[in-house]
Amino acid sequence: MTIALAGPTRLEIPSLHIDPQKLLFSLSSLIAGAMTLAIVMSASLPRPWWAILTVYVTAQPMAGAFRPKVLYRLGGIATGAFMTLLLVPNLQNSPELLVLCMAAWTGFCIYLAVLDRTPRAFLFQMAAFSSAVISFPYLDNPTNIFETTISRVQEMVVAILCVTAVHGFLQPWSATPFIRSRARSFLGHARRWAAEALSSTHTKLEDEHRRLLAADVTELGMIAIHLPFDQRWAPTTRQRVTALQQYLASVLPLASAAANRLDLLRANFELTPDLAELHTDISDWLTRDDASIESGTTLIRRCTRLAIEAERKHTWADLLAASACIRMAEFLDALIASRRLTDRIGTPGRPNLKSQSIEPFALARDHGVAAMAGFATAAAIMLYCAVWILLAWPNGSATAAFAALITCSFAAQDDPAPIIGRYLLATLKTFPLAALYLFVILPRVDGYEMLIITLTPALLWMGYIQADPKRSPEALPMFSCFIVAMGFLARFQADFALFINTGLAQVGGIVTTLAVTKLFRSTNVRWTARRILRANWAEVAQLANIRRPFRPAHWTASATDRLGQVAARMAIASPGDSLHAADGLADLRIGRNIIPLRQALSHVPYETRHRLADVLAGVSEIYMERWRQGHVVMPGPELLDHMDAALHALVVLPSNEARQTALRALVGMRCNLFPEAPAELRAVRT
Known part of the structure; x- marks a missing residue:
């Protein structure tokens, strides 16, 4: 028996690929963090860790995406500081009323942020959680709230200006x-x-x-x-x-x-x-x-x-x-x-777009969805503040601040629970690294220069993760745990009890936020999707109403935007859910067919105009009925009779542009509303 001996096996080591752009972004953030830390320590500001955390919270991989948010963030910080100074000193003797006012203010800011859906939303979002993180840790002792607020604002402004300057100079990459x-x-x-x-x-x-x-x-x-x-052109x-x-x-x-x-x-x-x-x-x-x-x-x-x-x-x-x-x-x-x-795109020269109406792409806004997000945020803040006050937990103020920060950060999501769950896991995974630095590495470090050199490997690694779109959600909790747990101060302080209490406050804030989110927001996704569909039906009904003015480009943009909003929410609906019966794309096609019918009304004879008006009135009534009942309502045979009568009236007219576009639109509308209709036009009823 012959045994064949295999040759020596070679252990293949996976190759390490480093993306230069991601590494450049991480290096830019590190330089900005080092500059911020140097300025804050030189100015003897009390919370250097808050400043360096602000650097990484505000950093964005795309330079063009980062710059417009700078002014909004600075404005949000100023607004949040103003509200803190307005509410805390005046209501310090009524903690219940103070918490109620802070929760209402935060919920109102989140309402505006969700409603806006542009970079301007960062102003409202920053105003919400800047006031929360400034005020909550000092609600039990608000005597120095003015000095504290000024210090927090200085730390955050220094951080934002530094990260803006560094990223603007190095230009990680353009949008x-x-x-x-x-x-x-x-x-x-x-x-x-x-x-x-x-x-x-x-x-x-x-x-x-x-x-x-x-x-x-x-x-x-x-x-x-x-x-x-982003660039000069x-x-x-x-x-x-x-x-x-x-x-x-x-x-x-x-x-x-x-x-x-x-x-x-x-x-x-x-x-x-x-x-x-x-x-x-x-x-x-x-x-x-x-x-x-x-x-x-x-x-x-x-x-x-x-x-x-x-x-x-x-x-x-x-x-x-x-x-x-x-x-x-x-x-x-x-x-x-x-x-x-x-x-x-991205080349100089004026575009030749004479035939195209260059209007901003309209975003669909829903006050109900925004109000729901604001209410859930306010209710969550009141709930965990009530638990903190009733339990008289010494670290409860820090927990409330972390919980408010996380709640505001993810308030725009329909169901933030999965993201907050990943946030918690990333935080727990980072605690050993923070402990290693705090109790093993940093005690042997002396001086600012050695501190930055020592921190470089960890911050470079986390910044590289932040630049990766697939892993970027993990970066914020890693920075938060690593920086806050070590608590950068002017003088080194390795206090195990303080480390544990700070960690418990972070984890407690995340767990509290996760519990409140599941309580208030878990069933919100389907509700939001139905609101979006109903809003679309209402706009189609108004579009078909000849007594109402209409803007075709604006409606098409809003309808397409709503179709995109429904896309992500359809994934969680069960196979038998009524959401699947509402074909948003068919509604979009019908709306686009309504537009040429309305435009043709003034270019056709009176009899034909009357028949087209009957069609539009029937379509408007069907979509209003869908809006009232909240589900798909199929049109009756009367509307089919009106459509066939209008088609008979159009085909005998002399050929011109108005007749041609109206005929094509009416054919499309008949196909969409009556796909099972007979394969021939009905006779006109007299």
Whole structure:
């Protein structure tokens, strides 16, 4: 028996890859922290640890995303300090009333922050937790609240100015390349999804995928808000990004509308040879990475020609084919325009956007959702302050401050409990490192220079984690535990009891916040999603109401933004949840079809105008009924009769632009509201 001996095995050591940009960001934060620590210690401010923690809390990987928040943060600090000086001295003899006022103020700030949804929200958020962390630790002894407040403001201002100067000089990286990369990624996803949607088979993930694309459009706009602070030709770039958002917002409804028409044609008729060949060529163009803009333009001309030929016939099959062709043409046009704009982002020169309305991409705001976040924050603060006061825990004030800080930081989330849970785990993992430094390493350190050299490995490592988008949520609790637990002071102090009490205060604040969050916010996600859907139904009803003025671009932007907001919340809904019955993309298509119908009212004869008005009134009533009942209500046969009568009235009119756009919009509306309707137009009832 022969035994084959294997050769010596080699142990492969995984290679260590270091991203230069992330390392540069971490090094910038370290330099800013060292400068802050030197200034604060030289000025003999009482809490150097608070200043260096502020450096890492406010640092942002993108320079352009960081600068606009600086002024807002400074303004928030000043506002929070003012409210502290206004409330604490005047209500120091009534702790219950003081806690109530501080909780109400914090909840109001969070309400404004959630409602705003722009970098300006950092002003309200900073005003909320700066007043909380300044006032709560001193509620039991507010005699020196003025000196304490001035010291906290000085420490935070020094930290923010230092980190702004260092990051502005070193420029870790700009927002513009990230926006270009994000836009290209979106275009790639949109092309793949559109090719899949136009095919005869659809995957089960189609709804989730297209809603995620809507979320990408909203994210692109949130990043673009920072562009005016990013580079010298940023206003031009922001114009391009705003126009890009408008084009991308139209990609989703146009592609889904084309897919809807093709599905109806396959189900009731057969695709004509010309349409089948065109569909194959478009699908091939969408799936090719090297597809040129010139070939896409040729496909647009073919679509337009087939649509005009089909519209000359008056059968429902031909109207469906024409609608499919024109929607594919419009979709390809928006996709090509988006591609051109994406390639020009970040370059100098004025954009050629004469045909595009350059208005800021409208964000949908919900006062109810914002009020719920503010109320939950205020209730949480009152609850754990009541527990602290009733138990008379000596470290309860610090716990309340940490709890308020965490509550304010994650108040904008629908359900912050999972994030706070990870926050707790990251804090617990960092305690051994803080103990190692405090009791083993720092006792052997003498002088400021040796202190910075000793801290460099830990702070560089944590800063590198902060620069990684996947691990950045772990960085804040690591910095908080590491810096607060050591408590940087002018003179070294290794007190084990103080270390344990500080750690318990941190963990207690996190655990208290987690418990209160689960109590108040765990069921908030589905409630928020339903509010967003109902708000969208109400706006569609108003859009169809001919007595109400309307802004088409503003409505499309708000509806797309709402579709993106619903995307993340749909993931937690059970398979049988009524949320899945509400197709936000179908509502978006219907809204976009309402717009040309309203615009055509003044360009058609009186009889046709009357029939179009009947259609719009029926659509408005259906969506108002959905808003009242809170669930999808299907339209009745009367609306179908009105639509078919309006179609009969439109097809006999002479061909012009108003008649053409109204006819296409009415075909699309019939397909969306009555997908199971007969495959022919009903006779007009007299």
